[in-house]
Every structure is written in structure tokens, then in C-alpha cells.
Amino acid sequence: MKRIGSLFLLLTIGCLFPSIPAHALDTDLEVSVGYDDNPAEVDDMDGSGFARYRAQLTQSFFKETEAPDVEFFIDAAYEQYYDLENNYQLRAGASLDVPSGSDRFFPGFFAEAAAYRDDLVADDERDELILGGVLQWLVDARLTLILRQTFAWSDYRNRVSLPGQRAHFVAGGKGKGPGGRQPLPVDDLITYARDDDIWSTEAAATYYFTADIQADVSVQYRDVASSDDFESFQEYGGSGRIGWFHPKVAEIFLSGFWSTLDYEDAPQGIEREDDFYGFGVGANRQVGMITLYARFDRTVNDSPVEGENYKKVVAECGLVYSF
Amino acid sequence: MRSCLFILIVCLGISVAVAEASEVILGVVNAVDREQGLVTLKVIDSSGNGSGQPASETLSVAVNPDQMPDCVVPGNTIRIWGEYLGDGSSLSFRADSIRGGQANGRRNDPTGVRSRLGRGRQGGRGGRMGGGRSSGR
Numbered sequence: 478m479k480r481i482g483s484l485f486l487l488l489t490i491g492c493l494f495p496s497i498p499a500h501a502l503d504t505d506l507e508v509s510v511g512y513d514d515n516p517a518e519v520d521d522m523d524g525s526g527f528a529r530y531r532a533q534l535t536q537s538f539f540k541e542t543e544a545p546d547v548e549f550f551i552d553a554a555y556e557q558y559y560d561l562e563n564n565y566q567l568r569a570g571a572s573l574d575v576p577s578g579s580d581r582f583f584p585g586f587f588a589e590a591a592a593y594r595d596d597l598v599a600d601d602e603r604d605e606l607i608l609g610g611v612l613q614w615l616v617d618a619r620l621t622l623i624l625r626q627t628f629a630w631s632d633y634r635n636r637v638s639l640p641g642q643r644a645h646f647v648a649g650g651k652g653k654g655p656g657g658r659q660p661l662p663v664d665d666l667i668t669y670a671r672d673d674d675i676w677s678t679e680a681a682a683t684y685y686f687t688a689d690i691q692a693d694v695s696v697q698y699r700d701v702a703s704s705d706d707f708e709s710f711q712e713y714g715g716s717g718r719i720g721w722f723h724p725k726v727a728e729i730f731l732s733g734f735w736s737t738l739d740y741e742d743a744p745q746g747i748e749r750e751d752d753f754y755g756f757g758v759g760a761n762r763q764v765g766m767i768t769l770y771a772r773f774d775r776t777v778n779d780s781p782v783e784g785e786n787y788k789k790v791v792a793e794c795g796l797v798y799s800f
Numbered sequence: 801m802r803s804c805l806f807i808l809i810v811c812l813g814i815s816v817a818v819a820e821a822s823e824v825i826l827g828v829v830n831a832v833d834r835e836q837g838l839v840t841l842k843v844i845d846s847s848g849n850g851s852g853q854p855a856s857e858t859l860s861v862a863v864n865p866d867q868m869p870d871c872v873v874p875g876n877t878i879r880i881w882g883e884y885l886g887d888g889s890s891l892s893f894r895a896d897s898i899r900g901g902q903a904n905g906r907r908n909d910p911t912g913v914r915s916r917l918g919r920g921r922q923g924g925r926g927g928r929m930g931g932g933r934s935s936g937r
Contacts, residue, residue, distance in 0.1 A: 580828050580842075580844045580877060581844065583877075615826060615844070615845075615877060615901055617826065617845045617847060618824045618825060618826040618844075618845045618846055618847040618879060619824060619847060619879075621901070685824065685879065685899070687822070687881070688822075688824070688881035688896065688897035688899070689897070724867070724897075
């Protein structure tokens, strides 16, 4: 939290220091409602309607000068479930776009600190620090290639359970007592302290077929070295998105992703390799300073570990007010 | 899973089939007159049906002043769709659509929409970066 406080202080100082050429402060306020049929991401759990509230402040400096473009942001979100417990998060960070002397190559760096709190699944609560670099290459008038390298350090606040026992740590629904399953006696549960070092490499491409049709594809490799071997894995995956954009109508998009997670270890000596995939469809419409949106996402995790299989569907609609 | 891939592949195929032959220009904004709807552009690359390749590295672009996006500021790299005015040797261009060419360093989001639609729950595999139970997505 000290790191987040420092970044917030930097943002405040920047806003108050008049000699720095600051761009106007951008503010996004978001509210949405929806239904999630598996918020806890376990194999047997009730769904719930939810409302989400979010605010983001972004301050840019040197945007129209020869100096490197610097941007600070702070983002707070609260997700309120009607029948289950809630979660919230605070993120703050900065990015730096460095002039390369080229009109086609754009290197940049970013840093972010985040705190996530979850009253539904205490296992997931963590503080996180993310550092990364990105290189964009405008190949031609239609194609952009992006290479992104990220390091993240996640410090989990609570001891986490063995794979397959997550459901026993899910909090009960509001006014319903224990949710999901009958709780095991505490003595029967094994828990671990957890912190993760995560290296991620992503190569992405954006192609404009027309002014209105844009496709994004990416491949990603991720190496997660956790203090708990059951949470250490290597991930190989890819994703795609195609959007049709019309300024007077809406942007409509289809997206999909797939990845394989090859775990270092699993309970009972199981060779664990999960397939994690999903697809989504949605629409965004800009009306003045308001963006209306609706989306539908379905994700599936296929795992050989009992209790780690789950399916999840989220339908959501909302609006973002930007000024 | 297979159906998701199939749908995406079909959509990409349709996109290729309908890709219009209109000109698209990648360039750096030299100057902007928002009231007049005029942009002076340093051309980096252009593609299209080849009927109107620019004869100069600098191009005068006419834009509807009511549809001038925020990304059109001096120094920014942008993509412009439209057509050349007059014959191929003309140095003026009429813009139908404009997109920012350069994404912010921490996100790949030329339209800016996705960045505004921050996603919710960070736990489980839904985690944004490190995240969650299985350090999800």
C-alpha cells in the first residue's frame, strides 16, 4: 500500500505543479449491472447478479511536446453482488512513451501497483506490482505489431488452499450461511503462504481491413514461479478479436482466447495440464461523452484435478462517462 | 472451443473478402486547423488501390470539423481513410475516417474504448495480470 500511496502522491504533485506542461485530467466514471453464474470460479456454485462501480483518473504530461509522454493513472473499482460477497480493487501506475526518433517505432515502459480485496474468495486477495516494456511497430498503413514484456510480483495476503479445495474457502452467500459446499473441518485443510513471480511475453498484431473492421491477434507465453509448487506453471496461449466499428452505430466485436497451463505439480501426483478457453461477444456505442456497452462472455477451464473444472458465463451492460 | 475458433476464422475470412480498396494513409500530424477542418500530414506510408499515391511526403487533408477526433494533434501518428481529390498528382485528400495510430504504452487500444471498459473481478483465472487462484489471465 505504501507503493500505491507514493504513486498517488506523485500524481497529486504533478497535478499541482503548474510549470509542467500537463494535458487536461481525464476522468472515467463507470457503472454497470449484470449476472455472473459463477463468481467464485468453482465447479459447483451459485451465480448472482451484480453491480459494478468504477472511477479512473488519468493525467498526461508533455503530450504535445518533444519530451517523453508521461501518464499517471489511478483506478478504483467496487463490485457488488446481490447474493454473494463483494470485491474491490485499487490500482495506480504510470507509463512512459519514449521518443525513438522514428515515426514507426514507439518504445514505452509502464509500472503499476494494485491491491485486490475479495470478501467472497479470501484466497484471491493480494497486492501486486507490475513492471513492463512495450515496443510498437507501425509496419504499414494497415498493420501494427506489438511486443510486450511484463514482470509481475503478486503477494497473497492469506494462506491459500490446495487445488480442488477452493470451494471450501468460498464465503457463504449473503444471509444464506456457508455457500457452495459443506465446509470441511479446519484441521483437514492444508494451506500455503503464496507469492508469485510472473514473467509474461506477448506478441500482438492489429490489422485494419477497412476503417471499420479491425482484427487483433496475440500469442502469449507466461511463466509463473510461485512459492507454492501447486501454483507454478507455464502457460502458452493465444487470443483473437475482431470488431466492426461504425461511428454512428456502434462497435460490435467477437473475441476468443485459448491457453494451456502446464503445472509443475499437483496433488496426488497428477500430471496437471489445464485447458482454459472462452469467447465473448459485445457492443459499444459512443453517445457524446458516454460510452454504452453490453457484453457476453463464456469461459471454461478443463482440468484433470477434481474441483478445478468450471464454467462461467457473464452478461453485463453499463455505461462509462468520460470527461 | 472449436466453434469459437471457427466463428473467428469465418469472421476474418469475411473481413478479407469485404476489405475495401479505399486509400489508407499512415502519417504524422504536422498542423491542425480544427475550425477549418484542415490537417497537414507528413505521410509515412499509404496503401489502397494504388490510384492515388501521394506525389509528396506532405499532404493536406480535409476533415469534417464536427468529426475531428481527439487523436489529431501535432506530433501524433494517425491512420486516415478516404480518397484523393483531383487526379493522382494532387496533394489534397478527403478523410472519411481517422484512427489513432499509436496505442498507449500499457495497452493495445487504438479506439480507447476497451481501456475505459475496465473489467471487474480480478480473482481466479479472471485475474488481469498475475492474479488469482491460478494466476489467471
